[in-house]
Amino acid sequence: MFMLAGRMVGHSFLHGGPCLSGLSPAVVHVLLGGSPETATVTPEDCPDLDIRETIKLLEGNSSLSEKDKQRVQELVLAWDLPPLTENNRRWLFEKLLIHAVIGRVMRQIKQLRRGLKETPMWTLMTERPDTVDLLFPKEGAGNFSPEVLLQRVTWPSQDSDDDDDDCSVDTKCRISGYLRQFISNATQMELTNLVKFWTGWELLPRSLSVQVIEGRYPTASTCFETLRLPGHYKDYASFKQDLLACVCTSHTGFGLV
Missing domain, CATH: 3.30.2410.10 (Hect, E3 ligase catalytic domain)
Structure with missing residues (x-):
């Protein structure tokens, strides 16, 4: 289905239809061949609000309540990551964020890329990187009179x-x-x-x-x-x-x- 969606996105753009707005810049980065480790990911990129709020608990250095620690521990265990300690808080924040935004949807990203490669848009985007923002408009780009x-x-x-x-x-x-x-x-x-x-x-x-x-x-x-x-x-x-x-x-x- 995501491969089909990739074809639809490419052909929609080529025939003057709507573009695919709202994709996280980190997802677009990986979609075009970038490494997840080099993607710039923010908590706002996480679409699941409950998971986003849990991950944001690790942001900064403020102390966590026992209830907040339990929320974090349940999430890291579900994603096979090490438990929260005093020394791995920042590392765990980054790992959880990358997995929430990119890791959980890597298969879908690959299928979307396969679909795009079946349209001329893939060649255009790889040869003209400035066209990427036209196909995947960013939030905040819509200033109009x-x-x-x-x-x-x-x-x-x-x-x-x-x-x-x-x-x-x-x-x-x-x-x-x-x-x-x-x-x-x-x-x-x-x-x-x-x-x-x-x-x-x-x-x-x-x-x-x-x-x-x-x-x-x-x-x-x-x-x-x-x-x-x-x-x-x-x-x-x-x-x-x-x-x-x-x-x-x-x-x-x-x-x-």
Whole structure:
């Protein structure tokens, strides 16, 4: 399945489709032939939040409670590593981190590499390393202006012949205007949170969709990159308040996946 995923990633890029965003830089480093020992790994690269918090207990020199020591001991025993002692704390932190981020998925990385090698993208990446960031965009690379975001939005259709559409043209225009105003005046952080709530990631896709629906709060279908906005708002202030509250949930949702 990961070999198939590698083919899909390569062909998607070649045919103008979405790229694979969100891979840890350490995983990308090993995927392209680098050694796990030379990869730069941070606790934030660990996707399992429980394991991440356990490993972070070893960071620094603060004393551990008996409960924290037990958590660490259970993890090192499960991964066949030596028990925690006063002398191996830093070494154990690095070993656990590398295994959590890279060691546990080495087979999947190799299969993904095999799939990529079956597409022209592998030759391109090996001969032009500067193209790697295009295929595997990094978090934080998505700084964009309100104007760019607005250009990529597909606004609600004003065709009133749709039997499944319960919102009037006036409602669609009003809510669309509120969203335009929000995007035009939003800070960079607010725009980033909006896109992350909208798509599941903070990188701007080629197109974004908006629907005006019957509902209480704004929601998003991230797989279809569609933002669904309730049509009951009668003023911009209440619309902005609810939208800001909703987009801030991206910090504990898809933004961590």
